[in-house]
Amino acid sequence: MAITGEAVDEDEATARLRAACLALPEAVEERAWRGTRWRVRGRTFAHVLEVEDGDPPSYARAAGTDGPVCVLTFRADGAELDALSHAGHPFFKPAWAANVVGVVLDDGVDWEEVVELVTESYCASAPKKLVDLVERP
Numbered sequence: 001m002a003i004t005g006e007a008v009d010e011d012e013a014t015a016r017l018r019a020a021c022l023a024l025p026e027a028v029e030e031r032a033w034r035g036t037r038w039r040v041r042g043r044t045f046a047h048v049l050e051v052e053d054g055d056p057p058s059y060a061r062a063a064g065t066d067g068p069v070c071v072l073t074f075r076a077d078g079a080e081l082d083a084l085s086h087a088g089h090p091f092f093k094p095a096w097a098a099n100v101v102g103v104v105l106d107d108g109v110d111w112e113e114v115v116e117l118v119t120e121s122y123c124a125s126a127p128k129k130l131v132d133l134v135e136r137p
Contacts, residue, residue, distance in 0.1 A: 045125040062094040074121035
């Protein structure tokens with residue numbers, strides 16, 4: 001995903017993600033301590049929020065920017081986790097969870113790729129019987 005420097009608005013990102021996330025079985029949306037997150041059976045599989053003036057600091061450090069930027073964190077596993085963890089900007093690897101990866105969202109973001117990443121994140125988080133109901137991109 002190319003970074004052009006123009007940040008995506010958090011409300012726009014949330015609206016785009018909402019459609020993809022809530023189409024997944026038993027997914028729920030809720031306000032997080034910051035931003036919005038989507039969960040399946042109590043496990044967060046996507047979280048979008050804005051980093052501004054270095055706040056929240058853990059996200060600013062992980063993304064390597066004080067903002068303003070909108071970021072999405074999600075879960076990955078296997079080869080995808082390894083590839084995204086080492087891909088560099090716009091992807092970043094937060095320190096707080098072994099299987100969480102983040103991406104800085106800008107106006108050049110490939111939303112189809114984001115939907116695929118969120119769908120795979122859901123599949124890494126959901127019980128097998130729910131994963132079996134998912135049509136993967």
